[in-house]
Amino acid sequence: MSFGQGGPFDGPGGSGTPNWDALAEESEAASRRKRWMLIGGGALAALAVAGIVTAAVVNSGGSPDGNPTARPTSSGEVTEPDDKPSFPDVSVPPPPNPRxxxxxxxxxxxxxxxxxxxxxxxxxxxxxxxxxxxxxxxxxxxxxxxxxxxxxxxxxxxxxxxxxxxxxxxxxxxxxxxxxxxxxxxxxxxxxxxxxxxxxxxxxxxxxxxxxxxxxxxxxxxxxxxxxxxxxxxxxxxxxxxxxxxxxxxxxxxxxxxxxxxxxxxxxxxxxxxxxxxxxxxxxxxxxxx
Structure with a gap:
């Protein structure tokens, strides 16, 4: 009496010879799954870091390139930065009237x-x-x-x-x-x-x-x-x-x-x-x- 072919390894009662082609396909499939998991995890981590940086910029009133930016108010309006330059008062009185x-x-x-x-x-x-x-x-x-x-x-x-x-x-x-x-x-x-x-x-x-x-x-x-x-x-x-x-x-x-x-x-x-x-x-x- 003969039996049909089993999995990669025959169970008890098998012939005892490995199926090398099946083993190679299964190993390649496992490798592909691992690579996709690594890529997906890296993308999620990058998105998380970007979110943290964006939140820090908004809270600090700055921008990623270091330039001052306007800050949103609670009403949604944009206000100018507080650190405007100040200049000394050099106003001169109107010229006197010669008459x-x-x-x-x-x-x-x-x-x-x-x-x-x-x-x-x-x-x-x-x-x-x-x-x-x-x-x-x-x-x-x-x-x-x-x-x-x-x-x-x-x-x-x-x-x-x-x-x-x-x-x-x-x-x-x-x-x-x-x-x-x-x-x-x-x-x-x-x-x-x-x-x-x-x-x-x-x-x-x-x-x-x-x-x-x-x-x-x-x-x-x-x-x-x-x-x-x-x-x-x-x-x-x-x-x-x-x-x-x-x-x-x-x-x-x-x-x-x-x-x-x-x-x-x-x-x-x-x-x-x-x-x-x-x-x-x-x-x-x-x-x-x-």
Whole structure:
């Protein structure tokens, strides 16, 4: 009686010879199962590590590459990082208004002399140039004026009257600038001033004493800030000015424009000095904060 073939090894009653082909197939199958288990286990471990790293990044508010990131809030909104850079306060006050320094006596503190108000040896207005011939200053404003102007200057509290004369081509102009405590007083003098009343002409330096003496000359008046300014212009030889003539008219207009420019420049110079000091203080403050 014969028996059918059993497993890899015959049981009791078998022939006792191993089936080598069956053993080889079973060994190969076992090896494949082991490799898949190792690969699967490694993948699960990698996923677990990645989850731990991600949780650490979220909790710490950082990112895997070390750069700061935004942090989510409990409401789901994103907030900026807390470690924003801070900079020192270097703000500078607005620049001063130059007009304040020719209007307010508390600010208008720069020296007021002929050399500061009329510093140039030549008056330049546009294309016209006129050499300066003489300057003068007085605290007695009536002594440097003609007619009713002296009384108006005195009654309105004139503090100082400065004059400068410029001459060219046989005509001259004396420019006068009067200082008051307020713009209102300077304006009041102009409102009350009558024709024929003006500052006294200033001779010297080549301008003869006959300049605008006992003859008709051109006059102009105006005011800016707490300063009133005046001009008297005419011929050096004593010739009276006529309605149709232009030489004395031109130098008189240029003298008035120059007076306005010099008063305005006084305000600009003082404002610039204050602005420079403010900028210096701001830089020192920023240096201390840095």
């Amino acid at each position: 304040d320094y020719i209007t307010d006596p508390k600010k208008d503190k720069a020296p007021l002399t002929p050399s500061t108000l009329f510093p140039d040896k030549t008056m330049v207005v546009g294309e016209h140039t006129y050499p300066r011939t003489n300057t003068a200053t007085t605290n007695d404003c009536t002594s440097a004026s003609q007619g009713p102007l002296g009384s108006l200057l005195s009654h309105n509290g004139c503090r100082k009257l400065l004059r400068a004369t410029y001459s060219k081509g046989g005509v001259s102009v004396t420019v006068g600038v009067a200082l008051f405590d307020s713009p209102a007083k300077a304006t009041r003098v102009l409102q009350q001033l009558k024709d024929g009343s003006n500052i006294a002409p200033l001779a010297g330096g080549g301008v003869p004493s006959t300049f605008c003496q006992a003859t008709r000359c051109r006059t102009l008046t105006n005011a800016t800030g707490r300063y009133a300014y005046f001009t008297i212009a005419g011929y050096n030889n004593g010739k009276a000015t006529e309605t149709s003539e232009t030489k004395a008219q031109q130098i008189g207009r240029d003298g008035a424009a120059y007076a306005f420019t010099r008063i305005t420049q006084r305000g600009k110079d003082q404002a610039a000095k204050v602005a420079e000091q403010q900028a210096k203080e701001a830089r020192e403050k920023a240096k201390q904060q840095s």
